[in-house]
Amino acid sequence: MVNKKALLYSGLVIGLFLAASFSMSLGAVQIPLADVILILIKKLGFFAESTVSAQHEGVMNIIRIPRVLLGLLVGAALGISGAAIQGIFRNPLAEPGLIGISAGASLMAVIIIALEISILSSLSNLLGYYLLAFGAFSGAGIAALIVYQISRTDGKSNVATMLLAGIAINALAGALTGLITFAADDQQLRNITFWMLGSLGGATWETVTAVAPFILIPILILPRLGKSLNAFALGEVQAAQLGLRVNLIKRNVVILATMAVGAAVAVSGIIGFVGLLVPHTIRLLIGVDNKHVLPASALFGALMLTLADMLCRTIIAPIELPIGVITALLGTPLFLYILIKDKKKLVL
Secondary structure, three states: OOOHHHHHHHHHHHHHHHHHHHHHHOOOOOOOHHHHHHHHHHHOOOOOOOOOOHHHHHHHHHHHHHHHHHHHHHHHHHHHHHHHHHHHHOOOOOOOOOOOHHHHHHHHHHHHHHOOOHHHHHHHHHHOOHHHHHHHHHHHHHHHHHHHHHHEEOOEEOHHHHHHHHHHHHHHHHHHHHHHHHHOOHHHHHHHHHHHHOOOOOOOHHHHHHHHHHHHHHHHHHHHHHHHHHHHOOOHHHHHHOOOOHHHHHHHHHHHHHHHHHHHHHHHOOOOOHHHHHHHHHHHHHOOOHHHHHHHHHHHHHHHHHHHHHHHHHOOOOOOOOHHHHHHHHHHHHHHHHHHHOHHHHOO
């Protein structure tokens, strides 16, 4: 009998390799796949010289490789964070964007971009590329904390209240972002538009190295909490009776998820529905065991965003579509399907 989980992991790894290779090959400058492989091998230090043209090698090193790596990191962050948030709140609709995490992170990023505050200038000189990641993480954390506290009743979090609070926080963050946008100059407006529509166009080696720690740490730690999240499916009371430190686990999941999402939003803007689409698809394929759902969601999220970015750059080339448009087109039908299927469970 074929092991479905092993087959899925193998398929995701192979799919990631193929998607990344084709993504680095396609674009305004077409690079043959053979040259892509040779450049990657040389980049890893196996060959000192190659027959690849200097133009192709320059495009790969400066543009394509950083962009693909950033797409892998952002997609993995959104996928695994969505799975963790859904696990902790026991609801397939509780993805980071719906409960205000993305909006909070984006608002803080817009504040850093548009408001010329002396303390921000000082921090920028000190932290450099890390300032935006720290700011977005702070915004995501504040939004998550507010939503979580509003949703608590008698020491327990109510999912329906959490989702409604998330809608309110999204609206408030959107209003504040609009107010800042109204006062921004032309250059700041261009940068703010980047955050609102979502894009990997600003990928550089500096942005990749800046956000990598914020994303890799949650990716490595969250799968270790899979067994605990399985117990949460029984309810918080039952999980506590099994000996789990419920409040500590919930706090750790929220912190790790907001860290990953905050860093992702800091460099790519708002990319919706990945955190909703990816974990739900994985559960349909291999079941609800979070020990496998979490790592598989990271892999599938990376694959999905790499494919979405490739479509953005090629579907109406040379014009580049915002990646948030592609993920919304993919995610909206699934969101409506889940909403219609589970609407009885969402009645207040």
